[in-house]
Amino acid sequence: MSKFTADYILKMNDIVREGDPILRTVTKEVELPLSKEDKETLLCMLQFLKNSQDPVLSKKYHLRGGVGLSANQIGLDKRMFAVYVKDEEGNAHEYMLVNPKIISHSVTKSYLADGEGCLSVDRPVPGFVPRSERIKVRAYDLDGKEVVLRLKGLMSIVFQHEIDHLNGIMFYDHINKENPFKLPEDASIKS
């Protein structure tokens, strides 16, 4: 069994930082049906995100708040990620998915108004990160069942950030070098 069992409390020192080659790796597809080990790792990753957004636990464990986490960010060459996002109404949306593929996307772009950060990047990198405004994703859940998700808004951006990680892409790869705050005409800004 790997270190990342369901009851293992993931901390910031378990998260690899830029410079580690695993972050520039195109991660390997995960075998289906999911092994017990891979299921436990995903549960551990989701718990980290929940802890990181909990006012008490994030302080107790010194966690930076995170809404998504990819397996290569904890050093695993596996095509899987977890997402935990609370929406404006306070409803939580959680996902633990493997072998994701963006099967279609909008021409229109969107950006986070404050740019993006990354738990694997210990420095601010200013600039807009252009992303597809809407995406359709096919992936597999913990039971190995195929899921197709149509995403927009913040969730679409989070999924693109995580799927980028699984392809060895960092958010700042998308920032315009000449003018980091360049906006094409058809962009909508998400705050």
Ligand SMILES: O=CN(O)C[C@@H](CC1CCCC1)C(=O)N1NCCC[C@H]1C(=O)Nc1ccccn1
């Ligand atoms: O690969 C995964 N990561 O690197 C964790 C990242 C993933 C998000 C970055 C932009 C889209 C996905 C993460 O969550 N953060 N990045 C660094 C610290 C802040 C935090 C964050 O952006 N939080 C947030 C954003 C919008 C709304 C609410 N909270």
Ligand code: NI
């Ligand atoms: Ni990241």
